[in-house]
Amino acid sequence: MITVQPIRFTARPSAWHRLAKVLGLVPAFPPQPEWSEFDGDGILAIHHAGAGSADAGRTAVHLLSDDLDNVEFTLVTAGFEVERTVPEDIGPLLTVTASTGQTITVSGGARRVAGAALAMLPLWYADDLTEPRAILEAIGLRPRIASDAGTWIDFTADGGGLVALHHGTGGRVELSLEYRGDLDTLAERLTAAGFDASVTDEAYNRTLRSITPDGDELWINQVMDDLYGYTRIG
């Protein structure tokens, strides 16, 4: 089982805790300043980072597995270089580094967190989606929807959450979410709680844009109901 758990590094964890709750995510345990987890479809982890540090405002693609040995075996068999470490507060941790330098980490302790209205959807930008796709599939994610233009493909994890590959430069990772509920109602809730929120039409669907406590945009995409230009794979 694989569960998507993007990690958001932030100098403002308390503000993120409040945002997560307003979004409807449920704390897995009482939120702590250094580390907290919020359950939706997948898990949003909030990790404290010092203000001004290189990590503050960064999102990492992190996955949980209930069989780390098998994930490592499959990645190595697929030809990827995997570093295995045992950080004191995490336990066994696999780090896969793509040719672009982007890293994906996998740790144990997967728990099923699926079915909620709000799903984790970290976006991994890459000039070429071939290698990132192979990495995610080797880890155990399954392709769901792909654009016919080859600029987007997203994946499901059987333990909950999604990951998307988005054509673009920079090799960066951005946090985004996918929502099965009513975006306008969610926007009202965010606004009432003092968060910035506006819903716009995009070519592929409607999107809610908010501003995170770190000052960057958070995109929350409505589940697609018109697949023109896209193909459902799985």
Place this chain on the structure above:
Amino acid sequence: MASRLASDGGSKVQFNIYLPPALVRRIKHRAIDEGSSLSALVERVLADYLNAAPEAGR
């Protein structure tokens, strides 16, 4: 109206109107076909129409 800084540095405002659902679907599909954002396509279409209109009215 909400105002945001566009990716090209220009300021944009949100513009809410009502359109027939079929027309919305057509313009979204056209944006996908052209590989354009919906906002960029609608901006271009509106600007082209407005720039051409004075000549059409003469």
